[in-house]
Amino acid sequence: xxxxxxxxxxxxxxxxxxxxxxxxxxxxxxxxxxxxxxxxxxxxxxxxxxxxxxxxxxxxxxxxxxxxxxxxxxxxxxxxxxxxxxxxxxxxxxxxxxxxxxxxxxxxxxxxxx
Amino acid sequence: xxxxxxxxxxxxxxxxxxxxxxxxxxxxxxxxxxxxxxxxxxxxxxxxxxxxxxxxxxxxxxxxxxxxxxxxxxxxxxxxxxxxxxxxxxxxxxxxxxxxxxxxxxxxxxxx
Numbered sequence: 001x002x003x004x005x006x007x008x009x010x011x012x013x014x015x016x017x018x019x020x021x022x023x024x025x026x027x028x029x030x031x032x033x034x035x036x037x038x039x040x041x042x043x044x045x046x047x048x049x050x051x052x053x054x055x056x057x058x059x060x061x062x063x064x065x066x067x068x069x070x071x072x073x074x075x076x077x078x079x080x081x082x083x084x085x086x087x088x089x090x091x092x093x094x095x096x097x098x099x100x101x102x103x104x105x106x107x108x109x110x111x112x113x114x
Numbered sequence: 115x116x117x118x119x120x121x122x123x124x125x126x127x128x129x130x131x132x133x134x135x136x137x138x139x140x141x142x143x144x145x146x147x148x149x150x151x152x153x154x155x156x157x158x159x160x161x162x163x164x165x166x167x168x169x170x171x172x173x174x175x176x177x178x179x180x181x182x183x184x185x186x187x188x189x190x191x192x193x194x195x196x197x198x199x200x201x202x203x204x205x206x207x208x209x210x211x212x213x214x215x216x217x218x219x220x221x222x223x224x225x226x
Contacts, residue, residue, distance in 0.1 A: 002157060033213065042118070042203060042218040043158070056212040090157055102148060103214060105157030 003027065006091050006106035014114055018079040021109045025072055025093030031055075032074040033103060034066055037088040049074055081113045117141045118206050120217035128225050133191040135220050137204030140185065144206040148214065149178060149189050152201040161202070162189070194224045 003026035013019055025032050030051045035043040045058035049068035060066075063081075068074045078085060088110050092103035119138045127133045135149075145166035150158035164171040164178045164187070171178050177190045191198055204217040 002159065004157070031212075035216075040123075040218070042116075042120075043214075043216040045213045045215065048212045050212070058213060092157075102150075102160030102163065105150075105159070107155065107157050 002104040002106065004091060004093050004104050004106035006089075006109050008109055009107065010110050010112075012112045012114060013081060015081055015083060017081050017113075018077065019081065019111065021076040021078070021089050021091075021111075023074045023076070023091030023093075023106060025074070025091075026104050029093035029095055029104070030072065031094045032068055032072070033092040033094075034060075034074070034076050035090040035092065037090065037108075038084075039087075043090060046076070078111070081111075083113050086111055086113045116218075117144075118204055118215045118217040120204055120220050122220050123218070124221045124223070126223045126225060127194045129196060130193045133189075133194045133198065133222055133224070135189040135191075135202050135204070135222070137187045137189075137217055138185055139187075139206050139215075141206070141208070141215070142185070143208040143211075144215075145209055146207050147178070147180060147187050148205045148207075149176075150203040150205060150216075152203065152219070158203055191222075194222075196224050196226060198222060199224045 005024040032049045034046040046060040048056040066076045088108045090108045092105045148163040149161040151161045152158040180187045201219045205214040
């Protein structure tokens, strides 16, 4: 158990819909990262928050948005869903930044868009 | 733009033998490298790391080697055990970056 909690674990929805994925980081961790893993691909970095502020953006679509709340949990919002958005979405947390230590990953949220 | 590449999608090795996983990177600014292990239905977990000031780091059965001039790193698992069967991701970052860049992963199967 990494201490990072992601909900829901599985989600099936239709094209055009909107979903929200939630992440609770490890106790004490200030950084939250979101990654997307599509079929047979590596983890693609989406976005990083540190103590409520956005610090870095990766290849995140404009239809996607995220935020980190004062209690440090984070939400990833995916809207106008397309078939290609079907993927595993991982949240990870760390005390500070990735280059000072390893990231702790949640079990992921598997999104299926039909 | 894939800055971290794992060109072998899979590796099969006999129990007790050595597993060697390879990883190449293109970004010369990367100075910290990590390996993660992932079992099905679980998130990746940190395995071992190496800073660019070193060329080798060892932790039990796991050793990571870094060749900066070739922009290449490898993970050696000796001896391989059935519990090592998993997907292994290579990752890299730099001192002024906030994210890890991951390779596509190598699926290791350890045969009894």
